[in-house]
Amino acid sequence: MPVYTVSHVDPLRICVIMVGLPARGKSFISQKVVRYLSWLSVKTKCFTVSNVRRQDYVNQPSAEFFDPSNEKDREIRLQANKDAIDAILKWFSEEDGCVAILDSSNVTVERRKTVAAIFKKNGVQPLFLESYVDDESIVQANISDINSTSPDYEGLSKDFAKKDILQKIEYYEEHYEPMDVTRDSEYSFIKMINVNSQIIINKVSSYLQSRIAFYVMNLHIKPRYIWLSRHGESQYNLEGKIGGDALLSERGVKYSKKLKSLVEQYIPNHEKLEVWTSTLRRTQQTAQYLDYPKKHWKALDELDAGSCDGLTYDEVAEQFPEDFAARDENKFEYRYRGGESYRDVIIRLEPIIMELENQENVLIITHQAVLRCIYAYFMNVPQEESPWMSIPLHTLIRLEPRAYETLVTRIKADIPAVSTYKEKGTAKLGESNDKSKILAGEVISSSSGAKVAS
Numbered sequence: 001m002p003v004y005t006v007s008h009v010d011p012l013r014i015c016v017i018m019v020g021l022p023a024r025g026k027s028f029i030s031q032k033v034v035r036y037l038s039w040l041s042v043k044t045k046c047f048t049v050s051n052v053r054r055q056d057y058v059n060q061p062s063a064e065f066f067d068p069s070n071e072k073d074r075e076i077r078l079q080a081n082k083d084a085i086d087a088i089l090k091w092f093s094e095e096d097g098c099v100a101i102l103d104s105s106n107v108t109v110e111r112r113k114t115v116a117a118i119f120k121k122n123g124v125q126p127l128f129l130e131s132y133v134d135d136e137s138i139v140q141a142n143i144s145d146i147n148s149t150s151p152d153y154e155g156l157s158k159d160f161a162k163k164d165i166l167q168k169i170e171y172y173e174e175h176y177e178p179m180d181v182t183r184d185s186e187y188s189f190i191k192m193i194n195v196n197s198q199i200i201i202n203k204v205s206s207y208l209q210s211r212i213a214f215y216v217m218n219l220h221i222k223p224r225y226i227w228l229s230r231h232g233e234s235q236y237n238l239e240g241k242i243g244g245d246a247l248l249s250e251r252g253v254k255y256s257k258k259l260k261s262l263v264e265q266y267i268p269n270h271e272k273l274e275v276w277t278s279t280l281r282r283t284q285q286t287a288q289y290l291d292y293p294k295k296h297w298k299a300l301d302e303l304d305a306g307s308c309d310g311l312t313y314d315e316v317a318e319q320f321p322e323d324f325a326a327r328d329e330n331k332f333e334y335r336y337r338g339g340e341s342y343r344d345v346i347i348r349l350e351p352i353i354m355e356l357e358n359q360e361n362v363l364i365i366t367h368q369a370v371l372r373c374i375y376a377y378f379m380n381v382p383q384e385e386s387p388w389m390s391i392p393l394h395t396l397i398r399l400e401p402r403a404y405e406t407l408v409t410r411i412k413a414d415i416p417a418v419s420t421y422k423e424k425g426t427a428k429l430g431e432s433n434d435k436s437k438i439l440a441g442e443v444i445s446s447s448s449g450a451k452v453a454s
């Protein structure tokens with residue numbers, strides 16, 4: 001096995017080594033961690049051993065392939081693991097990666113010892129992340145998810161797939177040694193028991209390791225929706241001005257009234273809804289007819305336009321031509337004089353995301369830039385694209401986080417509003433780049449997210 005970088009254990013290089021039986025949500029958790037850290041600009045990548053096995057060795061093996069007494073196939077599985085570890089080391093050294101995730105089962109003490117030693121020798125901190133599940137309902141839900149998403153079962157009947165997965169689980173159970181605080185005390189590890197009903201944390205110290213621990217503590221897998229809306233059209237929107245703390249236009253007020261009926265019509269269990277707004281008047285006015293508990297978050301305030309606050313894009317182009325061009329050139333990184341960049345907004349939104357992961361029924365009413373950042377997290381939108389996404393006014397957005405993707409539905413309120421979408425290279429406000437398709441009546445749907453195998 002090639003050795004890429006030796007010397008010392010670099011605190012900025014971590015490999016999260018997943019541990020657990022099949023159908024314990026390891027791929028799901030891996031994908032969520034990748035999405036979260038990438039959103040925070042931490043270079044993160046998941047290496048899924050079953051993908052390597054499928055691509056380079058065996059495409060659709062039956063459960064017998066995983067029988068521990070089956071020596072020949074065991075070799076193949078070990079080789080796929082080695083290939084994935086090699087790819088991780090190469091990625092760290094050639095692409096300057098920060099957090100890798102080894103998505104495989106690592107169910108034995110022996111195996112974990114070997115893998116941890118390889119990473120340590122190469123200057124990478126191993127952090128085990130075990131998903132221990134003995135709650136049958138969670139296992140069953142994961143099995144049906146694998147059934148419908150794993151390429152291992154593509155084209156095969158659901159019944160066959162279910163039996164096969166159960167047999168595979170049995171094989172792994174034969175030699176499963178869950179992580180143990182006494183025996184494994186020397187390792188850094190996080191043990192999630194039945195998702196997050198209990199979490200054991202051992203020797204988790206660095207900043208990044210603790211962020212990962214804190215994040216998985218907040219995960220839940222109950223089906224739920226997240227509801228998002230921009231405030232109704234504001235006086236500033238009408239005048240093409242950015243920032244400020246304007247009140248709603250007449251049409252904006254109409255939207256705030258319509259929002260009440262949209263909530264009642266579309267949000268199941270809306271009696272239990274919580275409404276979050278920013279501290280700015282246009283979001284609170286939009287929520288005025290919603291008779292639900294409300295929270296006003298400073299973190300949800302619009303991107304601070306600093307010296308450009310209160311100007312139109314034309315005025316910005318005229319008064320600050322260099323800034324105007326620089327923002328178009330790199331909108332994610334550009335920070336307004338005395339104001340903020342999209343990157344800054346993401347950093348202040350982190351607690352909101354954490355809280356959202358924990359919640360079940362929330363409607364967020366906030367601003368164009370802030371919604372782009374929240375949307376980017378759930379929809380896995382790359383940094384350079386997120387500031388250019390279309391989030392039109394007078395539209396209620398429903399996000400439905402699933403195991404491997406987030407579904408999005410846009411519900412148009414059918415109340416006209418100006419466009420606040422500024423295209424690259426011009427100060428004009430025009431048609432947005434909204435490419436979603438109208439499916440039926442008011443409802444527009446699309447989906448996004450990477451499909452991965454479990």
Ligand SMILES: O=P(O)(O)OC[C@H]1O[C@@](CO)(OP(=O)(O)O)[C@@H](O)[C@@H]1O
Pocket residue numbers: 230231234237241242243244302303305366367368369387420422
């Ligand atoms: O990053 P860009 O595309 O400029 O969008 C952010 C702008 O959107 C606006 C409207 O133009 O937000 P808002 O939703 O608060 O009305 C501005 O206040 C804000 O500066």
